[in-house]
Amino acid sequence: MTSSNQAEEHLHNHHSSHVHNEASLRKIVNRLSRIEGHVRGIKTMVQESRPCPEVLIQIAAVRGAVDRVARMILDEHLSECITRAAQEGNIETEIEELKSALDRFII
Template identity: 50%
Template sequence: MSETQTQELLSRLAKIEGHIRAISQMVETGRSCPEVLLQIAAVRSALNKVAKMLLKEYAQQNLVDAAQGGNLEEEIAHLRSALDSVI
């Protein structure tokens, strides 16, 4: 993964971390359930975007290398496992 991609992922994760802290504060201050659930949905969406970015990068890097190295089936199994954990 390039330095730019790593920084983008870290930036997104920092925003998600801040968003989660804000949700905790919402719960502490007694905000309504629909408001909290909306923010939880936003965090889920942001995490899904990070997961997609990681999976895309993994597929681009590892599958090409695996195809050239002759261990494509093994890498496909790893990718399937990763997808199962996300979906």
């Protein structure tokens, strides 16, 4: 499987693979890359003993960015995976997996 295929396909707990919208995946991966860079910047700030309020503001920005990516992933899941599961007749399994993931995500 090529790296592009790996980015487009993932497995759920019930092991049915499926492909997501390539443009959506590209947006998600790009945002995650920006978040990764932002976190590295925060690490540098800490190593340079920057003022705590500045560091905390940057951490808050990363938290917001992570929440926005999570929302993008949820939107993609609802529009692609849940819809497909309903068409294929395995909506209950997909909903249970989503509930389980949301239980871990929402504190």
